[in-house]
Amino acid sequence: MRVMAQMAMVMNLDKCIGCHTCSVTCKQAWTNRTGTEYVWFNNVETRPGLGYPRTYEDQETWQGGWVRKPNGRLALKAGGRVKKLLNIFSNPKLPSINDYYEPWTYDYETLLNSPQSDTFPVARPKSLISGKDMNVEWSANWDDDLGGSQEHAARDVMLKGIEDKVKLEFEQTFMFYLPRICEHCLNPSCAASCPSGAIYKRAEDGIVLVDQDRCRGWRMCVSGCPYKKVYFNHKTGKAEKCTFCYPRIEVGIPTVCSETCVGRLRYIGLVLYDADKVLEAASIEDEHQLYDAQRACFLDPEDPDVQRAAEAAGIPGDWIEAARRSPVWALINKYEVALPLHPEYRTMPMVWYIPPLSPVVDVIKETGEDAEDRGNLFAAIDALRIPVEYLANLFTAGDTVPVDRVLRKLAAMRSYMRDINLGRDPDDTIPQAVGMTGESMYEMFRLLAIAKYNERYVIPPAHAEQAHALEELATECSVDFDAAGSYYDQALLGEGAGYPTPVAVENFRMLQDRQTSDTSDELVGGGSKAGRVNLLNWDGRGTPTGLFPPPADKQSGDR
Amino acid sequence: MSTFLWVIVPYLCLTTFVVGHVWRYRYDKFGWTTRSSQLYEDRLLRLGSPLFHFGMLGVVGGHIIGLLVPRSWTETVGVDDHLYHLVAVIGGLIAGLMALAGMTILIYRRRTVGPVFSATTPMDKVMYAFLGAAIVLGMWNTIAGSIFSLGGEYNYREGVSVWYRSFLAFQPQPDLMADAPIGFQLHALVAFGLFALWPFTRLVHVFSAPVGYLTRPYIVYRSREDQMGSRPTRRGWDRVGS
Numbered sequence A: 001m002r003v004m005a006q007m008a009m010v011m012n013l014d015k016c017i018g019c020h021t022c023s024v025t026c027k028q029a030w031t032n033r034t035g036t037e038y039v040w041f042n043n044v045e046t047r048p049g050l051g052y053p054r055t056y057e058d059q060e061t062w063q064g065g066w067v068r069k070p071n072g073r074l075a076l077k078a079g080g081r082v083k084k085l086l087n088i089f090s091n092p093k094l095p096s097i098n099d100y101y102e103p104w105t106y107d108y109e110t111l112l113n114s115p116q117s118d119t120f121p122v123a124r125p126k127s128l129i130s131g132k133d134m135n136v137e138w139s140a141n142w143d144d145d146l147g148g149s150q151e152h153a154a155r156d157v158m159l160k161g162i163e164d165k166v167k168l169e170f171e172q173t174f175m176f177y178l179p180r181i182c183e184h185c186l187n188p189s190c191a192a193s194c195p196s197g198a199i200y201k202r203a204e205d206g207i208v209l210v211d212q213d214r215c216r217g218w219r220m221c222v223s224g225c226p227y228k229k230v231y232f233n234h235k236t237g238k239a240e241k242c243t244f245c246y247p248r249i250e251v252g253i254p255t256v257c258s259e260t261c262v263g264r265l266r267y268i269g270l271v272l273y274d275a276d277k278v279l280e281a282a283s284i285e286d287e288h289q290l291y292d293a294q295r296a297c298f299l300d301p302e303d304p305d306v307q308r309a310a311e312a313a314g315i316p317g318d319w320i321e322a323a324r325r326s327p328v329w330a331l332i333n334k335y336e337v338a339l340p341l342h343p344e345y346r347t348m349p350m351v352w353y354i355p356p357l358s359p360v361v362d363v364i365k366e367t368g369e370d371a372e373d374r375g376n377l378f379a380a381i382d383a384l385r386i387p388v389e390y391l392a393n394l395f396t397a398g399d400t401v402p403v404d405r406v407l408r409k410l411a412a413m414r415s416y417m418r419d420i421n422l423g424r425d426p427d428d429t430i431p432q433a434v435g436m437t438g439e440s441m442y443e444m445f446r447l448l449a450i451a452k453y454n455e456r457y458v459i460p461p462a463h464a465e466q467a468h469a470l471e472e473l474a475t476e477c478s479v480d481f482d483a484a485g486s487y488y489d490q491a492l493l494g495e496g497a498g499y500p501t502p503v504a505v506e507n508f509r510m511l512q513d514r515q516t517s518d519t520s521d522e523l524v525g526g527g528s529k530a531g532r533v534n535l536l537n538w539d540g541r542g543t544p545t546g547l548f549p550p551p552a553d554k555q556s557g558d559r
Numbered sequence B: 001m002s003t004f005l006w007v008i009v010p011y012l013c014l015t016t017f018v019v020g021h022v023w024r025y026r027y028d029k030f031g032w033t034t035r036s037s038q039l040y041e042d043r044l045l046r047l048g049s050p051l052f053h054f055g056m057l058g059v060v061g062g063h064i065i066g067l068l069v070p071r072s073w074t075e076t077v078g079v080d081d082h083l084y085h086l087v088a089v090i091g092g093l094i095a096g097l098m099a100l101a102g103m104t105i106l107i108y109r110r111r112t113v114g115p116v117f118s119a120t121t122p123m124d125k126v127m128y129a130f131l132g133a134a135i136v137l138g139m140w141n142t143i144a145g146s147i148f149s150l151g152g153e154y155n156y157r158e159g160v161s162v163w164y165r166s167f168l169a170f171q172p173q174p175d176l177m178a179d180a181p182i183g184f185q186l187h188a189l190v191a192f193g194l195f196a197l198w199p200f201t202r203l204v205h206v207f208s209a210p211v212g213y214l215t216r217p218y219i220v221y222r223s224r225e226d227q228m229g230s231r232p233t234r235r236g237w238d239r240v241g242s
Helices: A020-031 A080-086 A107-114 A163-168 A189-193 A220-224 A246-249 A273-284 A289-299 A304-312 A319-325 A327-333 A358-367 A374-383 A385-395 A400-419 A429-433 A438-449 A464-469 A478-484 A508-515 A552-558 B002-027 B043-068 B071-076 B080-113 B114-118 B122-145 B158-167 B172-176 B182-200 B202-208
Strands: A001-012 A043-047 A066-068 A072-074 A104-106 A126-127 A176-180 A197-201 A208-209 A229-234 A238-241 A266-274 A351-354
Touching: A001 A304, A001 A327, A001 A464, A020 A043, A189 A197, A189 A220, A208 A238, A220 A229, A220 A238, A266 A273, A266 A319, A273 A289, A304 A319, A319 A374, A327 A351, A327 B080, A358 A374, A358 A400, A374 A400, A374 A429, A374 B071, A385 A400, A400 A429, A400 A438, A429 A438, B002 B158, B002 B172, B002 B182, B002 B202, B043 B080, B043 B158, B080 B114, B080 B122, B122 B182, B158 B172, B172 B182, B182 B202
Parallel strands: A001 A351
Antiparallel strands: A001 A266, A043 A176, A066 A072, A104 A126, A197 A208, A229 A238
16 A cells, blocks of 8 residues: 545536636636636636537547556557657647637727727737737637537537437536646646656645656647646747646645635545555546546545555655545545546546536426425436436546436435425435435535535645745745846747746735735735725715825915 | 868867757756647648658768768678668668758748747747758758769768767867868858757757657656755755755
């Protein structure tokens, strides 16, 4: 047994309202730079839909992930080492910019400088790739909320085998949102595809990162990742991917996407797993077994043997403690409601999802029946095979049994909690029908519905003895960062030449200040909140100090 | 003059090549990349890039054999001049034509595809000029010198190659080069110019050819301990005990 710790995430899809706040804040934090305009470390897809980049799930085309060979061994789907090296001069499976979208901005200057005329001036879209005028025909989110779904959603790869049925019932189609980040897989095929060995899995917390100093821009990771979550920065010529916000995780605060999630649907926590079992689990023959096989790799943090082995493996005590309180562990293995995204890629992904019950609930509501009644819900789960089969294509390689089980648990929780909320006696036959006790069902409800901040995020900080090296603390002298880079003409050696700048521009202290600034009078970056006026509280009559400039007569005295 | 051209200039270029790479690697690991433009354009690249690169691998291999292997060695293994000549000319022609065709496609692509053209740095353009000139001159030497024998018979294995080996052994014999046909002289000078430019262009990616990929394990694990923060430890700031 080789115990390793993995920082993992679970997303509760029932609560996702598709607001894209996670995508936007992530982009602001990480990819608002030249060369990464089209890069979305986090994106939210409407399903059924094409996803981003378009039809990325079609591995017959893109050849991402692993396949099990007849002899039982795992191989990269796009071919082994020799084939990769022979194709290195031109990657045959690289999505082009059109499979993502051509990023653009608008020519705002026309609006400002336009002479007077009868017609309004127009800010034309300009391509950020070629700088020329362009027609905006696609973007990261073109088919949001089933927009144009007759044309686009029908091409969803995950509808394979159920296309006819979905078309038949298109008038009453279903829809849900799927937020995606890098899966930080236990068996990452991007890392395996990298010829330079620049992509590595951090031994401490399992976060998969690209070493920007070792990446040589061969682009094999982009095609190797079946989730297409490694992107190529076309200005620096380096691969970039979601970092699980490791500078934040290291100091114990959640990722930007989680922190800003309006629906509070993301859970972050540790999972202990047996690294020796991963390959065996990933090579299991039956795709339907992959979900269980991956769960079998995870180690129970309550087991004393596991705790001892973890300690022997150098995992600190507070990390083991955090693994015991981990919401991710609870959702995956205790309540068994979280499912992996596309286990059939055999990468052992570590961002899991609680499938949405909402397609089922919506249908019942529309018929006017009681959508919180156990009988109705269970019957609907049985009857509505299309959403269930679709979810199974996403989360269990097409096996509807686990999806059924999860949806029943969610449905049971719904009706069980209704009794409690209405002050009626809880009906203990409801949890029993799905193999749970009333107590555990209530705990699950707490975690899923109440979802307190410190129950959603159980993130043990990295250790103090390593503190000076952590990005977010930035205790090293900041002056020596810009010294080297700026003296040379960057255009000479290409964009971004020179030493890297640290990822954390603001330090931990500032961050902490800001996060607790409700109770503080200080504004981050100096200044005071006193003298600020809340416009929502202003009735329009008084003149609160600081809202208007001083009256004219007072000013005239100064002149 | 021959000392300047065939001793001083080559050694200057060689020094720039070596020192330049060391400097670039230490200063600019982040910029050490192929700077691929495949994201912008795929169709022409799919054709041109493998053609050029595999052609160049052949060209480089041919140069290693032609310049570094003395005539006496090949004669010992029983390869006479005629056979050697035949293999060299045919192999050289194929590889050279591949490289030339590939490069033509790539330069055409670079010029006509808007995004690719705007991602081209001035350094790229200078480098293309030198690289293109070196390839064309090399082809000329092969065709004009070896096939049509323009400007008289010249066996580079008795001249250029010997000079090159003497140059690498730090006992240069500039006279050998001074007597070579002008085509060979120009080819050598342009090539040395390219060597001097090399460390400051995207050509550095040649030295990161990922042969280690064949032997390393698929999944790389790395501890935070190995490198602290986002930059390497500076000299003099090593941790205690390391």
